[in-house]
Amino acid sequence: MSRIKTLQSLFKRNRRPGDIVFAWAALCFSVFLLSQLADQTIWKNGGKLFAQPRFWPAVSLWGMVVFSAFHLIGAALSPRIHGRWSEVWLWVTSLEYAFWFIVYAAVVPYLGYLPTTIIFAMTLTLRVGYRSFTAITFAIASAIVIVLLFKTFLQVKLPAGRFYEYLPDGIRQIMLTYF
Amino acid sequence: MENIFSGLELLARWDVILALLVGSIGGVIIGAIPGVGPAVAIAILLPATFSLDPIVGLTVLLGIYGSSMYGGAIPAVLINTPGTAVNALTSYDGYPMTKRGEAHRAVSLAYSASFWGGIFGILCLILLSPVLAWIAPMFGSREIFLAALLGIILVILAHRGQIFAAGLLAMFGIFLQTVGLDAVTYTQRYTFGYSFLSSGVNLIVVVLGLFALSQAFFLLTAPDSTPDAKPVSGRLGAGVKELLKHKRVASVASGFGVFLGMIPGTGEFTAQFMSYTYAQKTSKTPDEFGKGSPEGLIASEAANNAVPAAAMIPLLALGIPGEALTAMMLSVFYVHNVIPGPQLFQNNIDLVYGLYFALIALNVIVVIFLLFSTNLLTKVIRIPTRFLGVMILLLSFVGVYSLRNSLTDCMIATVFGVLGLILKRLNLPIVPIILGMVLGGIMEVKLRSALPRLKTPFDMIDRPIAAIIFALIILVFVIHARTLVKEWRAYKPDNDSKLQDTQMR
Numbered sequence: 001m002s003r004i005k006t007l008q009s010l011f012k013r014n015r016r017p018g019d020i021v022f023a024w025a026a027l028c029f030s031v032f033l034l035s036q037l038a039d040q041t042i043w044k045n046g047g048k049l050f051a052q053p054r055f056w057p058a059v060s061l062w063g064m065v066v067f068s069a070f071h072l073i074g075a076a077l078s079p080r081i082h083g084r085w086s087e088v089w090l091w092v093t094s095l096e097y098a099f100w101f102i103v104y105a106a107v108v109p110y111l112g113y114l115p116t117t118i119i120f121a122m123t124l125t126l127r128v129g130y131r132s133f134t135a136i137t138f139a140i141a142s143a144i145v146i147v148l149l150f151k152t153f154l155q156v157k158l159p160a161g162r163f164y165e166y167l168p169d170g171i172r173q174i175m176l177t178y179f
Numbered sequence: 180m181e182n183i184f185s186g187l188e189l190l191a192r193w194d195v196i197l198a199l200l201v202g203s204i205g206g207v208i209i210g211a212i213p214g215v216g217p218a219v220a221i222a223i224l225l226p227a228t229f230s231l232d233p234i235v236g237l238t239v240l241l242g243i244y245g246s247s248m249y250g251g252a253i254p255a256v257l258i259n260t261p262g263t264a265v266n267a268l269t270s271y272d273g274y275p276m277t278k279r280g281e282a283h284r285a286v287s288l289a290y291s292a293s294f295w296g297g298i299f300g301i302l303c304l305i306l307l308s309p310v311l312a313w314i315a316p317m318f319g320s321r322e323i324f325l326a327a328l329l330g331i332i333l334v335i336l337a338h339r340g341q342i343f344a345a346g347l348l349a350m351f352g353i354f355l356q357t358v359g360l361d362a363v364t365y366t367q368r369y370t371f372g373y374s375f376l377s378s379g380v381n382l383i384v385v386v387l388g389l390f391a392l393s394q395a396f397f398l399l400t401a402p403d404s405t406p407d408a409k410p411v412s413g414r415l416g417a418g419v420k421e422l423l424k425h426k427r428v429a430s431v432a433s434g435f436g437v438f439l440g441m442i443p444g445t446g447e448f449t450a451q452f453m454s455y456t457y458a459q460k461t462s463k464t465p466d467e468f469g470k471g472s473p474e475g476l477i478a479s480e481a482a483n484n485a486v487p488a489a490a491m492i493p494l495l496a497l498g499i500p501g502e503a504l505t506a507m508m509l510s511v512f513y514v515h516n517v518i519p520g521p522q523l524f525q526n527n528i529d530l531v532y533g534l535y536f537a538l539i540a541l542n543v544i545v546v547i548f549l550l551f552s553t554n555l556l557t558k559v560i561r562i563p564t565r566f567l568g569v570m571i572l573l574l575s576f577v578g579v580y581s582l583r584n585s586l587t588d589c590m591i592a593t594v595f596g597v598l599g600l601i602l603k604r605l606n607l608p609i610v611p612i613i614l615g616m617v618l619g620g621i622m623e624v625k626l627r628s629a630l631p632r633l634k635t636p637f638d639m640i641d642r643p644i645a646a647i648i649f650a651l652i653i654l655v656f657v658i659h660a661r662t663l664v665k666e667w668r669a670y671k672p673d674n675d676s677k678l679q680d681t682q683m684r
Contacts, residue, residue: 016605026347033354033369042366051630053361056353056623057368060615063350071343087604094396094600098593101392101572105580105589121573128399128565139569146573156227156581 015078018087023072030064037061100124112161113151114179117143152178186532189234190540195533198235202242203541204548209243210250211556213406214398214567216263217247218390221507223571223578225383233515234530237508238537244504245297245487245538246545252289252480253553254560257282257408262560265486268451268479275471282411287418288473289480290549292429295422296481297542299433300440300488305535311496312528315521317644318497323520324625325639325648326499327618330443332652334614336659337449345611348602352615355380356623363627375587382616383582386507388592389609391575393599398568400600405564408557416550425477428458432478436485441492443501443614454482488538495519495531499621503610506617 041054049055104120111119121143125135150156160176167175189195209220220243228236251262256273269289276285318326331349338345358369359379370376422429432454439450458478459468468475493499498520500506512519517527524531549556579592602609633639640649 018601019605022601022605022607030347036369036371040367040369040371042364044364044366047364048630051363051627053364053366053368056619057357060350060354060357060619064347064354067343067346067350071347074343090400090604091597091601094400094597097396097399097568097572098392098597101395101576101593101596102586102589104572104576105586108576108580109584117573121569124569124572125566128569129403130563130566135566138566142570143573146570146577150227150577150581154227155230156577157230157584158577158581159584 015075015081016087017081017083018091019078019081020072020075021084021088023068023075026068027065027072030061030068034061034065100127108161109159110161111163112175112179113158114144114147114175115161115163117147147179182528183532185529186536189529189533190536194232194235195238195537198231198238199242199537199540200544202239203246203544205239206243206246206541207250207545207548208556208559210247210262210266211253211560212250212562212567213254213258213260213262213560214394214564215571216251216390216394217243218503218507219394219571220247221504222383222386222390223574225386225507225510226578226581228511229514233511233517234533234537236511236515237534240504240508240511241487241491241534241537242541244508245484245541248480248483248487249290249293249545249549250556252293253286253556254406254408256285256289256476257411257557258406258560260406265448265451265483266479268455269476271455271469271479272472272475275469276473276476279471281471282409283413284417284421284473285471285476286411286553287414287416288421288476289418290546291418291422292432292477292480293484294542294546295429295477296433296436296484297488298539299430299481300437300485301535301538301542303437303485304488304492304538307492308524308531308535311492312524314644315496315524317642318521319642320625320629321633321639322642322644322648323497323499324622324629325645325652326443326493326497327621327625329648329652329655330493330499330501330614330618331622332655333443334611334618336655338608338611341607344607348608349611349615352612352617353619353622354615355385355612356382356616356620380591380616381582381588382506382510382613384579384588384592385595385616386503386613387575387578388595389599389602389612390503391571391578392592392596393603393609395568395571395575396596396600397603398564398571401564403563403565405562406560408560410554410557421473422477425474428454428461428474429477429481431457432481433485436482437489440486440489440501443493443499443618450482450486451479454478491534491538495523495534496521498523500614500617503613506613509617 037054037058041057043052043054100120104116108116118140121139122136125139130136151158164172164175190199205220206217209215209217221240224239224243228239247263248265251266252269252273253262255261255266255270257277259270259274261267261270273285273289276282335342335346335349356379358376360366360377361368367377435454435457436450439453455475455478458474459465462468462472462474464472490501490505493501494505494509498509498518500509509519517523517530575592576589579589582588599609629639640646
């Protein structure tokens with residue numbers, strides 16, 4: 001009995017709530033990818049095994065399946081930790097910020113880097129709960145500093161906003177090049 | 180000697196000096212803010228450095244890497260929150276000192292020990308250079324393949340208690356680098372008919388998602404908090420004298436840092452724990468450890484600061500990164516068509532020496548900066564965490580979008596950001612994914628190029644270096660199996676005695 005217990009102890013880990021959900025998801029994902037191996041890779045007749053285009057996907061996916069299966073066994077053998085679904089809900093709530101980020105990236109080529117960054121910094125600061133004038137001012141100032149640093153000074157490759165085309169002649173060129 | 184001078188010449192340029200200042204001071208500030216580590220900063224700045232000269236770009240990144248741990252010691256000592264993950268042990272002894280009213284002593288000891296470790300690491304790197312230049316050309320395709328394989332194995336096994344998860348994530352990394360058009364056979368792999376997957380999954384996009392975006396999501400979804408660090412009063416130079424009383428601990432800890440920093444997959448954590456344990460075992464006052472022992476603080480800080488220089492050894496000599504930050508730096512080399520590895524020491528030795536001198540200079544700059552601005556940094560620490568999340572999100576955009584101006588990249592980075600958040604929340608490691616991607620790519624290429632010269636599998640290990648690396652791989656497995664058996668045996672009496680205890684009662 002103690003031997004079985006000790007074997008169990010080898011699989012136990014210091015876990016956090018939600019581990020088993022991740023373990024199941026990882027196993028399902030790995031098995032799905034492995035099931036696509038024949039479809040998504042090609043076996044070249046006559047070629048050596050190690051040079052096959054299928055070789056490394058097969059090695060890594062079998063590895064993923066085996067490791068995720070053991071990870072799941074480990075999670076299943078460890079005592080349950082409460083708060084599993086509230087943890088999963090927190091993961092889901094992060095999608096909101098993922099959405100914010102994608103919207104920001106989608107708007108920049110139209111509205112331009114400087115205006116989008118200022119608007120984004122301001123609204124997101126309000127969204128995460130800061131209401132004070134100081135916080136909003138800091139957000140706007142930080143947005144301007146970021147734009148100045150990366151676009152104006154370091155000349156990082158970012159598209160000029162289409163909106164800038166409608167600006168008056170004097171400002172247009174400066175905005176297109178530096179902001 | 181000529182090479183040393185040309186290395187110095189590389190540094191004597193205004194843009195390199197500026198990069199050095201920005202990197203080292205920026206690194207200290209980033210390290211001092213809990214919630215932003217060097218990985219986040221390097222990931223964000225990576226694409227911006229592509230347009231710079233290799234020495235300029237690498238100096239900025241190296242500056243951040245080498246100096247962040249100096250900064251990370253400040254919140255570890257003052258508010259018991261490590262600024263970077265590797266300062267965790269510093270808080271064990273640093274914070275009790277602060278509670279005793281000795282904050283300035285703890286901070287100055289941390290700086291001095293960090294400086295000792297940093298310089299020790301660089302000196303080792305410089306002394307080892309001739310040896311590296313001699314050994315590196317002996318590494319052919321099969322040796323580099325085996326070294327990368329050893330790296331993967333070590334990355335997995337180094338995550339004690341999380342080996343299956345680390346294995347899963349390392350394998351996922353290897354899988355990710357196979358996605359797209361196979362460069363040799365021109366066949367599609369796991370593209371599912373989507374054209375954006377044909378060019379593969381970009382390492383920088385994954386890095387930005389896993390390190391930067393995930394950190395933003397992590398901070399934004401957690402309750403807001405404002406770390407409160409009190410200003411430090413007292414002479415900050417006092418630690419230097421005290422450090423000299425503990426030269427042995429500082430040197431051995433730095434030695435651990437150098438040795439473990441060179442081995443892929445182990446790095447700062449293992450070095451810290453080993454040197455802390457060593458310091459405690461050999462101390463005259465072992466009971467003081469964890470209650471404000473100067474030796475504990477020195478052991479931890481000297482060990483982690485010796486790692487960055489040592490981590491450059493496998494990167495420069497073999498092109499094999501040992502951890503996530505050097506993996507990111509590898510991409511800077513590639514972008515500039517400077518391929519780290521045996522040829523680097525023959526063709527670009529001035530760059531190598533330039534980097535060594537940059538490392539020395541950054542340690543000096545950082546210490547001088549910290550002696551005068553520690554109290555300023557205690558104010559920076561107070562940035563509320565959610566506001567920090569907003570800023571990281573803004574900065575991540577520059578990193579991802581400037582790469583190829585692609586919205587698809589942003590979406591892929593976001594997916595990895597959410598994955599990174601889940602891993603962080605579950606306390607699972609992110610590094611194996613990155614190392615899996617980089618080392619997996621190296622393994623595939625090197626195994627293919629070694630194949631024409633192999634008639635039997637044993638030809639793989641018929642050269643001395645290859646045989647040594649293979650023996651190391653076997654040794655690693657044997658040691659791991661031995662540890663497992665030991666733990667299993669050690670657990671039994673404990674279990675039984677508890678059982679007996681309950682029966683006795």
